[in-house]
Amino acid sequence: MTTAMIMGVCVLVCLAVVAAPLPSSDMLDPESSRAKFNRRAEARLAATVFALAMLACGVLMALERGATWPIVPLAVLAVGGMVALHPWLAVRWICIPLGLPRLAVTMGRLGGHPWVRDPEGGAVLSGVLAQLRRPLDAPMNDWLRARLRRGPLRGAGLVAAGLLAADGGDRVTARALLASIDDLDPALCPPLARRIALEWRIADAARNGDWALVATLTEDGLAPSRTVRLMAALARHHRGETADTAALWRAWAVAPRRRRTWSLIRGAVANPAHLQAIALEHVALVDDVRLAANDGGPAPREVLALHVEALVDGDAPGGTARMARLGKAWDRAMDDFGFRGHVRRRAESLRCTVLGEKVLARMHREVCEDMARMLTHTGEPADGVGDGLTATRSVAQMHTMALEELEQMCSSVTEPRPACATVSQVLEQWQAWLQVRTRYQALARVAAPEVRKDAYTIIELHLRQLMAWLWNDLGERGLANAISAWLLLEAERVHDEDSAAYHRHNVALVI
Amino acid sequence: MGTRVPLVDNAFFVLGLTPRARWPQVARAAEALLLALQAGDPGAEMYATPLGPQPRTVRAVQRARARLRDPDERIQHEIWWEAPSRQAAARTAADDAWPQALGAWGWCAR
Numbered sequence: 017m018t019t020a021m022i023m024g025v026c027v028l029v030c031l032a033v034v035a036a037p038l039p040s041s042d043m044l045d046p047e048s049s050r051a052k053f054n055r056r057a058e059a060r061l062a063a064t065v066f067a068l069a070m071l072a073c074g075v076l077m078a079l080e081r082g083a084t085w086p087i088v089p090l091a092v093l094a095v096g097g098m099v100a101l102h103p104w105l106a107v108r109w110i111c112i113p114l115g116l117p118r119l120a121v122t123m124g125r126l127g128g129h130p131w132v133r134d135p136e137g138g139a140v141l142s143g144v145l146a147q148l149r150r151p152l153d154a155p156m157n158d159w160l161r162a163r164l165r166r167g168p169l170r171g172a173g174l175v176a177a178g179l180l181a182a183d184g185g186d187r188v189t190a191r192a193l194l195a196s197i198d199d200l201d202p203a204l205c206p207p208l209a210r211r212i213a214l215e216w217r218i219a220d221a222a223r224n225g226d227w228a229l230v231a232t233l234t235e236d237g238l239a240p241s242r243t244v245r246l247m248a249a250l251a252r253h254h255r256g257e258t259a260d261t262a263a264l265w266r267a268w269a270v271a272p273r274r275r276r277t278w279s280l281i282r283g284a285v286a287n288p289a290h291l292q293a294i295a296l297e298h299v300a301l302v303d304d305v306r307l308a309a310n311d312g313g314p315a316p317r318e319v320l321a322l323h324v325e326a327l328v329d330g331d332a333p334g335g336t337a338r339m340a341r342l343g344k345a346w347d348r349a350m351d352d353f354g355f356r357g358h359v360r361r362r363a364e365s366l367r368c369t370v371l372g373e374k375v376l377a378r379m380h381r382e383v384c385e386d387m388a389r390m391l392t393h394t395g396e397p398a399d400g401v402g403d404g405l406t407a408t409r410s411v412a413q414m415h416t417m418a419l420e421e422l423e424q425m426c427s428s429v430t431e432p433r434p435a436c437a438t439v440s441q442v443l444e445q446w447q448a449w450l451q452v453r454t455r456y457q458a459l460a461r462v463a464a465p466e467v468r469k470d471a472y473t474i475i476e477l478h479l480r481q482l483m484a485w486l487w488n489d490l491g492e493r494g495l496a497n498a499i500s501a502w503l504l505l506e507a508e509r510v511h512d513e514d515s516a517a518y519h520r521h522n523v524a525l526v527i
Numbered sequence: 528m529g530t531r532v533p534l535v536d537n538a539f540f541v542l543g544l545t546p547r548a549r550w551p552q553v554a555r556a557a558e559a560l561l562l563a564l565q566a567g568d569p570g571a572e573m574y575a576t577p578l579g580p581q582p583r584t585v586r587a588v589q590r591a592r593a594r595l596r597d598p599d600e601r602i603q604h605e606i607w608w609e610a611p612s613r614q615a616a617a618r619t620a621a622d623d624a625w626p627q628a629l630g631a632w633g634w635c636a637r
Contacts, residue, residue, distance in 0.1 A: 113633075148629075148634040148635060149633065149634065149635060151635065152635075215632055216629075216632075219628040219629050219634075220628070222624075222625055222628040222631075223623045223624065223625050223628035223629070224623060224624060225624025225625065243631050243632060246631070247631075273630065273631055273632075276627055276630040276631055277631050279627075280627075280631075316606065316609060317609060320607065320609055321610070321611050323532070323610065324534070324610050324611060327530055327534070328578065363598075363602055366602055368598045368599050368602055369599055370599055375599070375602050375603065379532075379603060379606060382531045382532050382603075383532060385531045386530050386531045386532050389530075389531070
């Protein structure tokens with residue numbers, strides 16, 4: 017009798033919990049995403065407790081009456097209830113390993129942990145994870161992408177879109193989308209989605225042999241998986257931070273899928289990256305004597321070789337030193353009497369309509385424009401380039417050119433926008449914003465404060481419209497909030513008080 | 528990265544000539560290339576530059592011919608013709624240091 021009374025009280029308590037989910041300290045605004053996901057999580061928790069209490073109550077009552085037959089049906093009912101409440105259990109251990117994307121999406125729609133912050137995106141991400149275990153299937157990828165449009169894009173949806181891009185072979189888009197997860201409000205991004213994005217980026221960096229990036233990324237994970245710990249150990253080994261091969265083998269032994277990582281470990285032990293000589297392609301100087309305008313003299317040949325090298329190396333490390341060397345080489349070439357004489361004579365023999373000096377002036381102008389573009393792309397401070405004529409002109413030109421390029425790039429985010437957009441259009445605009453931001457940040461690193469402010473004014477004008485479209489027409493509040501939050505930070509950096517006030521107001525709105 | 532200087536679109540590279548070429552030779556080379564492109568000759572479809580191979584189009588050949596006819600343009604292309612090659616290594620999936628990386632997470636390598 018006493019047991020039955022205790023069980024009855026338990027059931028009543030659980031009913032109360034289900035009927036009135038626990039209030040959360042974060043629920044300042046009941047319409048906020050945080051409040052909604054808290055309510056969803058608490059309701060699931062209460063329902064789980066209720067189901068377990070019912071099971072325990074039923075089993076104890078049956079045992080009290082000396083009957084054992086109800087235990088099995090009750091246990092089956094409880095398991096069914098658990099799967100309905102927490103479909104991730106079945107998705108994680110059945111649908112994904114067996115590669116059943118449609119079933120994973122269908123079950124994922126039931127919601128629950130770990131997608132309470134983004135149930136729609138989480139269902140699609142479950143399907144994408146299952147699809148990644150199967151051979152490439154373009155129609156299935158299209159089907160999964162179409163499922164994303166059922167709700168606003170949030171963390172899990174963005175990760176699903178990134179993984180679908182990667183599965184289709186577009187790794188550049190995948191990198192951009194998966195890295196942009198960090199821009200979203202944490203209330204909109206399930207931690208598991210963040211973890212999957214990070215692990216894909218680590219796998220991608222390992223695939224490229226970029227162990228410095230692997231080391232950086234593996235430090236970002238709060239609770240790294242065994243595979244991530246193995247990658248961190250590999251990165252340390254490849255970078256020469258440790259020569260302890262036993263630690264590497266231990267990390268491999270505890271990591272899953274050891275057969276697949278076996279060759280990687282052996283390669284790392286036998287030939288770590290830090291001991292491999294960097295082989296650069298030989299820059300061959302042409303030594304034929306020709307009738308070219310520069311006559312193949314030493315000064316122009318050297319500077320032309322350096323110019324090609326700077327163009328090819330682009331934003332590789334050492335950009336400032338490379339630019340400084342190139343600027344000095346151009347100064348020397350332009351001061352070289354032999355070179356100037358050859359150009360002058362050649363201009364006369366070709367019967368040019370301008371003098372040789374004007375030919376050289378035009379060439380130098382184009383060189384400075386080229387160097388200005390390269391300086392912007394390197395994203396390193398321009399003050400280390402030197403004070404020679406070529407360097408000074410290039411830096412001066414860089415500011416004007418960079419602003420023009422930024423304006424041009426912004427046109428991609430101000431295209432006519434429909435009131436109802438497909439998920440591809442939303443993703444295109446999101447990527448366009450990411451590209452504008454990358455370009456702006458490269459400029460901000462090298463530009464003077466007043467140029468940075470001018471650049472901010474340009475991008476803010478365009479991004480404000482994009483943000484309004486995402487928020488008002490599409491209801492993509494998470495994406496609009498991310499853009500506004502970044503613009504707010506930047507407005508404060510460039511001391512644009514009006515813009516900062518506008519974005520502060522936007523960021524404070526409920527998402 | 529784009530460039531303002533005549534490197535990838537250097538008229539001598541496009542026509543496969545050296546600065547020794549006089550106008551009749553330029554005209555003949557351009558004509559031969561235009562015929563080859565119209566006939567779909569695969570050997571005429573690309574040309575080498577210091578920044579890597581570039582597609583050769585009818586328009587590029589016509590522009591190169593016009594440039595070499597103008598002495599003010601030609602002299603600029605002559606200066607840059609001397610530039611040595613230093614092509615960027617093209618990265619393909621086959622160049623991946625560890626193509627099976629996704630397999631460590633149980634995902635299929637694409």
